Amino acid sequence: MRHLKVRMATRSAVLIGICFVGALAAQTPRPAARAVVFEGARLIVGDGRVVERSAFVVSGGTLASVGVQGQVTAPAGADRVDLTGKTVMPALVDAHTHLGYRKDGTFLAENFTRDTLLYELDQFASYGVAAVASAGTDRGDLTFQLRDEAPERHGGVVVRTAWRGLAPPDAGPNPPMRSAPYGVSSEEEARRDVRELAARKVDFVKIWVDDRNGTVPKLSPALYRATIDEAHKNNLRVFAHIATLADAKDLLRSGIDGFLHVMRDRPVDDELLKLLAERPQVFFTMTLFGPSQAKGEDWPRLLQNIARLNAAGVRLALGTDVGGASAGGRFGWTEHAELEHMVAAGLTPAQAIGAATKTAAEVLRLGELGTIATAKSASFIVLDANPLEQITNTQRITRVYLRGEEVRRVRN
């Protein structure tokens, strides 16, 4: 009897102890996960450098130290992952996507739900895409929620957004996205819409300057100048969808900050390069995937234009248009196809990887992404083969880590 009492008392104490620990766990932050040392991989830093036998320490979602194997000090008790024979590169950043419209092979405005967006972000994560920018075709507040909540709640992918872009009424993007942007007819409307975007704290302003082969009105110079002026007054940059060389030049003279397509109606000329040289921060996302599928007579010119921009040292960033009208719905996969097309356009594999990591992260002002360096986000891809030798090797993914956590990969 006495023995039983003792046992019961002990059991109660254990139960109380468990409850107490449980209460503590709920009230105090969880202890940081143990540090992990990744050793032996060829490391593509993202800034052009390569470390052949690297070691790096991941702790609390960030890179605690990065260096050469044997010279990086691991914290006591750290776990070790042997990556000998593998290649590690930074996770990708896509500066031009259209989220929310594609589901089960359909392309519809009513698909724009949190579930659709979560599915797309899981796809991006599975292919090693750490951040995406939604380029002006959002509906409701969903993308703001995704941007502002912890990325761990949606696959670890960082979201940036222009929310709703500006175009003439019933113009701009192709249906079903056409109803999303502001339709502007006057400078006053354009300025008012930009002030609303600033109040919503968008990450950039998107405009469409394209008549879609004469089928819709084009945003006029007066309206895009008012848009750019008002955006700059509100400390926002403006990124333009364009199709023609002439529009690119006039937008540069009007203060545009970036282009989400490369002109393909005419060859890049010296006048354009001179305007770009005066504005070295201006970038292009190359958006090659859609045209690569259509492959009309513009395709060779598009590749030549990118080659010329690249040779002139113009900033080139990954931007696929995935989710939009022309680029389809293979989120994540398309970014790797885009890397192949960049190399077809004359970028070296190292330049293509730089465009898809460091430059794209800089364009979106995501200083924690884009390179594998001390104090940056531990967001990287582990590959079975070296993409500097063959760019398609970026597709030979064995693991993806975003913000220090291995991604459970689910692929379309």
Ligand SMILES: [Zn+2]
């Ligand atoms: Zn687009």
